[in-house]
Amino acid sequence: MRLLPLSMVRPGMKLGKKIYNEEGLTLLGEQVELTQMLIQRLAKRGIDFVYIDDPRTNDVVIPDMISEETRLRATSEIRSSFRKLMDDSMKRNLSGYTQLGKNFREVINLIIDDLSGHQDAMIMLTNISVMDDYLFQHSLNVCIYTTMLGMANGYSRDELATIGLGAMLHDIGKTQIPIDILRKNGALTQDEFVLMKKHTEFGFHLLKDEANIPLLAAHCAFQHHERMDGSGYPRGIKGNDIHDYARWIGLVDSYDAMTTHRVYRKAMLPHQAMEIIFTGTSTLYEQKKIELFRDKIAIYPIGVTVTLNTGETGTVVGLNNLVPQRPIVRLFQNEQGEELAAPKEVDLSKKLSLMITGVNNDSVNDNMNLQAN
CATH class of the missing domain: 2.30.30 (SH3 type barrels.)
Structure with missing residues (x-):
C-alpha cells in the first residue's frame, strides 16, 4: 500500500487501511473504493493522508503499534473523561469523578502490553486516517510515542506507567479552555494566548490531589511547555529543573502537533517535523532526547x-x-x-x-x- 496526501488521491482508488470515526469505530474499511464525494468528505473532516491499496506493494504491511481493541478503549476513555471535564458542572474540579485515575491506569497498562510486542519497531505515525477532535487524538498519540521512547530509554514498568499517564493527561488542562479558543481557525489574540497558556496550570491543579494519579503525572501537565533555555512556560524554568518525564513529553508534544492536522494548517510529514525539531537542539529540547527520538522515528514512513x-x-x-x-x-x-x-x-x-x-x-x-x- 502507499501513503498519499489526500490531494493526490483520485476517485477509483481503494483504501489500504481503515479510517476511524470520532468514537474509534471503523468508518471506512479496507478496499473501499473512494469517490469524489468521499474524498471531499475526508478533506472536510481533516484527513490529510490516507493509505491507498496498490498491487505493486500489496506485500507491504504497515504495523499497528496498538491493537484495535486497545485503541477503541483508549479513545473512548479519553473522549468521555475529557468531555465530562468540559461540562460546566465539572470545571476546575474532579469531585465525584474518582474513577479517572483507575480507568486511565487500566488503559496505560493495555498500551504498555501492546507496545511491549513492538519494542524494536520504529515509531510510525498513529494519527493517519483518524477523524477526531485534535485534543483527544493528540493525547493518545503523545502517550504512545512517549511510552515507546520510555521503553527505548530503559524505563521500568512502573516508570512507563507514570510517564505514560502523564503523557496521556498532559493536555487535560485544555478542558478548562473555552471551546471557541481551542478550535479557533486562525491566530489567537494576545489575551486568548495568555489564557491558552494557562492550560498547564489548570492541568496541574486538576491532577495534583487525585489519589489514583501520581504527582509526577500532574507535573508532566504543569511542565510540558517548559524549555531547556528557560523560554517556556508557565514558570520559565530551565535544564534539569524540568522533570525528565516532562522533557520527553514536551519534545513529543511538539512533534505530534506538527504531524497532526490542525484547524489552521495541514499536517506535516515526519521528515518535515524533525527538521524543525532539530533547530531546537539544546535550546528547546535536550540533545540526548532528540538523538534517541531521531533513532526511533520513521522519518520516511512505510508507504510514502x-x-x-x-x-x-x-x-x-x-x-x-x-x-x-x-x-x-x-x-x-x-x-x-x-x-x-x-x-x-x-x-x-x-x-x-x-x-x-x-x-x-x-x-x-x-x-x-x-x-x-
Missing part, C-alpha cells in the same frame, strides 16, 4: 512516495532501524518518469551514493521554510 537524487521514484517498503533516514525503497519510475518494466528495490543503507531528495513530489529542502505552530 520518494524521489531519489537519480530522479527515480518509488515507495518506501522497509525501514532500517540502525539508520532510519535511509530506508528500503521499491522503485517504479526511472529518471525520465517512465514506468519500469519490473520494480526494483534499493536499500539506501547500502547504497550511500543514493539520497532522498523529494517526498510526494515536494523537495526535502523545502522543509526549512515550514514553521511549527
Whole structure:
C-alpha cells in the first residue's frame, strides 16, 4: 500500500487501511473504493493522508503499534473523561469523578502490553486516517510515542506507567479552555494566548490531589511547555529543573502537533517535523532526547512516495532501524518518469551514493521554510 496526501488521491482508488470515526469505530474499511464525494468528505473532516491499496506493494504491511481493541478503549476513555471535564458542572474540579485515575491506569497498562510486542519497531505515525477532535487524538498519540521512547530509554514498568499517564493527561488542562479558543481557525489574540497558556496550570491543579494519579503525572501537565533555555512556560524554568518525564513529553508534544492536522494548517510529514525539531537542539529540547527520538522515528514512513537524487521514484517498503533516514525503497519510475518494466528495490543503507531528495513530489529542502505552530 502507499501513503498519499489526500490531494493526490483520485476517485477509483481503494483504501489500504481503515479510517476511524470520532468514537474509534471503523468508518471506512479496507478496499473501499473512494469517490469524489468521499474524498471531499475526508478533506472536510481533516484527513490529510490516507493509505491507498496498490498491487505493486500489496506485500507491504504497515504495523499497528496498538491493537484495535486497545485503541477503541483508549479513545473512548479519553473522549468521555475529557468531555465530562468540559461540562460546566465539572470545571476546575474532579469531585465525584474518582474513577479517572483507575480507568486511565487500566488503559496505560493495555498500551504498555501492546507496545511491549513492538519494542524494536520504529515509531510510525498513529494519527493517519483518524477523524477526531485534535485534543483527544493528540493525547493518545503523545502517550504512545512517549511510552515507546520510555521503553527505548530503559524505563521500568512502573516508570512507563507514570510517564505514560502523564503523557496521556498532559493536555487535560485544555478542558478548562473555552471551546471557541481551542478550535479557533486562525491566530489567537494576545489575551486568548495568555489564557491558552494557562492550560498547564489548570492541568496541574486538576491532577495534583487525585489519589489514583501520581504527582509526577500532574507535573508532566504543569511542565510540558517548559524549555531547556528557560523560554517556556508557565514558570520559565530551565535544564534539569524540568522533570525528565516532562522533557520527553514536551519534545513529543511538539512533534505530534506538527504531524497532526490542525484547524489552521495541514499536517506535516515526519521528515518535515524533525527538521524543525532539530533547530531546537539544546535550546528547546535536550540533545540526548532528540538523538534517541531521531533513532526511533520513521522519518520516511512505510508507504510514502520518494524521489531519489537519480530522479527515480518509488515507495518506501522497509525501514532500517540502525539508520532510519535511509530506508528500503521499491522503485517504479526511472529518471525520465517512465514506468519500469519490473520494480526494483534499493536499500539506501547500502547504497550511500543514493539520497532522498523529494517526498510526494515536494523537495526535502523545502522543509526549512515550514514553521511549527
